[in-house]
Amino acid sequence: MSLEQDMDTSAGVDTRAASRFGSEAITIAVIFGLTIVLILGSRFISPAFGGWGQTETILFLSSFLVFCSFGQGLVILVRGLDLSIASMITLGGVLTTTWLAGSNEGLWYVVPAILVVSAAIGSISGFGVTMLRIPPFIMTLAMGIIIYSLCLGYTQGTPRGYPAPALADLMRAHFLGVPAPVILLLVFVAIAVVLQSWTVLGRRLYAVGNNPIAAHVSGLSTNKLTIGAYAISAMCAGFTGIALAAYANGATLRMGDDYLLPSIAAVVVGGSSILGGKGNFLGTVGGAILLTTLGTILAALGIEQGWKTIIEGAVILVALIILRESVYEAIRVWMGRSSTG
């Protein structure tokens, strides 16, 4: 290089170590730690709790939330919000039961078809948000209402049919003593983490969410990337619907309702910024498992639905207050001090 001048003014002043995303690692550790404490602590409530069996159940139950939270997280990452998730789950479930009608025949193309239909619907939402500049909140809310109404009309009020027996069997199967859905969860999480954190697509989505103007100036197709995030979100919700229908051996029109707000909560509790551009999927996974654990324990305590919801809301708020950036900075400074002095 032709630059051997002795002008290195930046070096030698700044002695900070590269704190590579320390706060994200702390968030994930704190959330998983809290979850483990909750599960172990539930032994005091009932001796049947707190063991591996209960952990399996919780992982199993939380897998549905994890699936749809991944898509929600990507949409939030690019500064959006997906309120159509509940309807998309319902759509996935309804299509699974009506198209398969209790038979294994056609399973190999029905499942991909449902995912493609879901992605196409998500692309329409993304198109509305980017090209037509409709606020994400309104666009996905409207899309959710339209899809729900289509499901209502298509099933005439009562979804009929059953998922393929193979799907239902899969949900009950065990491999090496581990329930198949738990394995499915682990595989899904592995793929999602790689996609979000270790691929070009993921990096570009972070860039768009972090600074859409700079992303545009840098030559990224911000619109295409945003549409992609909505498509993936809808696809994840459709997948959740298939899994739920297989688990429940049927579909209902309200089957997605319990997942919309928790999917947002899981993302935010998991350390992502609701304003976009920041977050890690492992945190979201932790958030989803934490919320599911809490729900399970509260249900086991026999707490009334009203109080249960109040406590869940309060826990989400407390988690958000604790898991702030400033708190991590304080922890980091404190740890740095104690290690040097």
Added chain:
Amino acid sequence: MGTGGLLSVNELAKRYGATVALQSLTMDVAPHEVHAILGENGAGKSTLVKILSGVVRANGGTMRLDGIEYIPHSIVDARRAGVSTAFQELSLLPNLTVAENLLLPNVSGGPFKMSRRGETVDAARQVLSKFNVTDIDPRSRVEDLSLAEKQRVEIVRAFSHEPRLLILDEPTAALPDTTWLFDQIRRLTETGVAILYISHRLGEVRELCQRATVLRNGVSTGTVDLEGINDDEIFRMMVGRAPEARFPGRTASIAERPVALEGRNLAAGRLHDVSFTLQQGAILGVAALEGQGQVELFRALAGLDPISGGTILVDGKPTAIASPQQAMAAGISYVPEERKIEGVFSGLSTAANVSLPKIMENSKAGFLTYAQDARAITEPAKAVELAERYFGFRMNDLSGGNQQKAVLARALMSDARCLVMFDPTRGVDVGTKQAIYNMMRAFADKGGAILVYSSELAELVNLCDACLVIYGGRIAAEVPRAELSEEHLLSAAHGHVDDAPLRVAS
């Protein structure tokens, strides 16, 4: 301390963190006077306006109004003391009507009293006609007005507070016809009002003002009687030299090189009929006062805004540049004006910030690792002297200078043959400036072409092989290297093209 005037300012200073916006300003303004403030971009003019109008507080020095200490805490506070301001970035609320804007904050009788629409409109109409504005309907919403109309509303509002001291910050920037304004100014000064007049247009200043205070790098270099001084002397007072980075030497001659980038009769926004040629290995500078059309030129070349006329030629071939992707495909890389808004991904690592344009090419089938990122950016980071240990830092944790180095490294990352840089050294420290100069020189020496706008004339004079001066959306002058001097550039940037040594562009 002199108390003869209406306003007396003594050693006024303002710092924003480490940045000194105003170092020491001393002046006084008398009643009946129209007093001009002159200075280059960034000399401290707008800071002075902000302090006087109560938007920001000074860190040092004193201000006295009629002998009484004057420390405004807010715009309303300043108004109460008799100082009102017509701001350059208009301070009107676009979604309200002209009437509501004029009467704010006194639209209603109190927080719980309903405003009477009719009364508001009548009162506003009276205000407008008092200052001889009859063609603006007080009921129309501000966002529906033309820029010139908005500017007049802004000015009328400042008039209407019946100030003792009136501050007009670039009041003619959007006014095609200045007769109305000058008539009003003369009428007001007859009643004893003092006016602080900030303008880049020396002709206007000479027509209107009696005295001028010249600012240079945040220091007032003196107050002059405009009668007894010529333009050259004023320019000399405005041009200053702070302790500066060393400029790298230039290559002997670039005359015979092929043309890398050419604009023919370009038009975009207020830009008209702009033609230029940029040769390989050359650094072509652009000098202009704020808002003369340079932003449009650079954004058009970067593919951010479309051109409305003319042709862009890359390597002699007409090339459509309608998006940043197309600009990059044509080998043009843009260094944006607003680092924070258009350049930096504050939440991503430095490595991710720099590697972005080429991540697909540098990935393994779409998969990334930190090591790959770091390897890919080694070369461009070295070119801008960005230390390797910052690669893993989040961009937010870097200093402004290092952020700018990362943005420049990203521009180099895309293998561009042509850099289009808008004020690349704005707000960075001397060390970073040096690194940027070295990088530009090295890029040109390897055959790259650079088009650079800078608000620091010294940079243009010392770095460039030639310099375009844009004034009012047109190329006012094209100054060859042998004739580059700050005085020339500044005088041409003010629209003075009659000075002998300047070659007027055809």
